[in-house]
Amino acid sequence: MNREKRTEIFQRLRAANPEPTTELNYSGPFELLVAVLLSAQATDVGVNKATARLFPVANTPESILSLGEEGLKEHIKTIGLYNSKAANLIKTCRILLERHGGEVPRDRKALEALPGVGRKTANVILNTAFGEPTIAVDTHIFRVANRTRLAPGKTPRAVEDRLLRTTPAEFKKDAHHWLILHGRYVCKARKPDCYNCPIADLCEWPEKPV
Known part of the structure; x- marks a missing residue:
């Protein structure tokens, strides 16, 4: 061609x-990161239903950590692979707080170091949250x-x-x-x-x- x-x-x-733009519902880089992490082998519609329950209760690394892994699962259990996704999200929140001041890094290497984040997810975050090409x-x-x-x-x-x-x-x-x-x-x-x-x-x- x-x-x-x-x-x-x-x-x-x-x-x-x-x-x-994405069909995932989000406000800010962290909510987008959560939504994209939850979207693996799931539809955007299904993710949006789960985050509509989760985000009013917890939409920061601190608040998700305060739910704990079991509490987080209760909010996302309608999504496939929710057990592993909950574990990864809890670990990711901890890393964001310990290494990045609670902010989502605008750096591919740092993003790909987060549990459950591969190249595709990093590209989505860099593009949709930060406007990278x-x-x-x-x-x-x-x-x-x-x-x-x-x-x-x-x-x-x-x-x-x-x-x-x-x-x-x-x-x-x-x-x-x-x-x-x-x-x-x-x-x-x-x-x-x-x-x-x-x-x-x-x-x-x-x-x-x-």
Whole structure:
């Protein structure tokens, strides 16, 4: 795929959604970190239901620690893997207080040192909370990048590296959200909605029906 086509793809996605953002409900970097930690193998809708119960009670490292692991589980038990997520979140809160003054660090290495935080989560925090031009490759982005041939790669990291290398600078900060939303609602896994896709004519998927 050439640069002109990539540029047109992002121009159309931007025209349809000028200010894209996450569908997780949050206020501030710490609430976002909690929501993203809880979102592994869970839907944003499910996470939002849990955090709607949790955040009014505890939305700082101190207040979550004061709940204790068992108390935290009571608030997030509707989410898959809640036992391990609760354990990781308690450890993360402790580290934030001990090493970062209770603040979420704006640093990839420090973020990835937090329990339960990998590269993808760190990219989400850096992008959504701090406006960094990072691209977190989840299953939606991985599928869209490969299917459209926008940035084909055999692994999420390969797709991320290619997207960072080939996405024009003016689109890089929002590319993450545009591609996730496109994969979630249009370029779906089992039945992509090619007939209502704003970039169907630019897509290089050989099986597209249009």
